[in-house]
Amino acid sequence: MVQVTGPAPGAHFTLIKIAARRNSKALKEAKKNHRKTEPYIHLTFAERRQVLVDLAKIIGDWNAARLFAEAVDKSVVCGSANRPYTPFEFAFRELVQRYEYFLRHRGKAISQDLIGMLVQDNNETMSRRLTEMMRRFHTSGTGWTEIDHIIETALFVDSHLTSMVQMADVCAYATRRFFENKETTLFDLIYPRFDRTNAAVVGIRHFTAHGCSCKVCHDHNLPSASMPFIGESTRF
Numbered sequence: 696m697v698q699v700t701g702p703a704p705g706a707h708f709t710l711i712k713i714a715a716r717r718n719s720k721a722l723k724e725a726k727k728n729h730r731k732t733e734p735y736i737h738l739t740f741a742e743r744r745q746v747l748v749d750l751a752k753i754i755g756d757w758n759a760a761r762l763f764a765e766a767v768d769k770s771v772v773c774g775s776a777n778r779p780y781t782p783f784e785f786a787f788r789e790l791v792q793r794y795e796y797f798l799r800h801r802g803k804a805i806s807q808d809l810i811g812m813l814v815q816d817n818n819e820t821m822s823r824r825l826t827e828m829m830r831r832f833h834t835s836g837t838g839w840t841e842i843d844h845i846i847e848t849a850l851f852v853d854s855h856l857t858s859m860v861q862m863a864d865v866c867a868y869a870t871r872r873f874f875e876n877k878e879t880t881l882f883d884l885i886y887p888r889f890d891r892t893n894a895a896v897v898g899i900r901h902f903t904a905h906g907c908s909c910k911v912c913h914d915h916n917l918p919s920a921s922m923p924f925i926g927e928s929t930r931f
């Protein structure tokens with residue numbers, strides 16, 4: 696989670712409340728969550744929200760940027776015997792494929808061989824697993840496509856030192872709040888930057904039960920999304 700999404704100024708009061716209940720596990724978890732918020736506790740909650748809005752506006756204005764995201768309903772997509780992968784692994788494979796398609800189609804549209812690379816927030820738990828997955832994609836494909844336009848395995852970086860990864864975190868936060876809480880303020884600001892094929896949004900997918908009527912599912916089914924290999928994949 697990006698640092699600017701810290702708790703309200705009442706964080707210390709929250710810690711005291713948890714401590715008073717003598718729930719050491721909850722206290723440890725709360726301290727961990729609040730550990731990175733000290734640089735921001737001089738801001739009011741409204742000011743912190745405004746920081747997020749300002750950042751989302753900046754991202755929304757990046758006309759040359761394209762966003763890719765996966766929203767996974769865990770109960771539908773993962774966890775069954777025939778779907779043994781974790782949500783993280785499922786989303787990683789989808790994201791790699793989506794980025795590969797983008798590079799392929801956009802390169803074709805502008806008559807250039809586009810090559811991309813992945814830079815990812817370091818996750819000690821997942822980094823080894825995702826690196827193994829990416830190596831397998833390079834040698835055997837993903838099951839749906841070969842990976843020819845993404846070089847190397849993902850480069851894992853410290854998000855505290857990498858501002859673009861923090862901007863990606865803002866997008867992840869906005870996307871999560873949209874699907875889990877139906878909040879649109881931040882999501883609407885970044886939404887135009889998700890990759891599109893003509894009218895259809897193809898840079899973000901919502902993996903959930905059939906019949907979802909959310910904006911992302913609706914816009915994915917607009918004309919041309921079912922024909923990702925035809926024509927120019929992205930508009931700038």
Ligand SMILES: [Zn+2]
Pocket residue numbers: 901903907908909910911912913
């Ligand atoms: Zn949906």
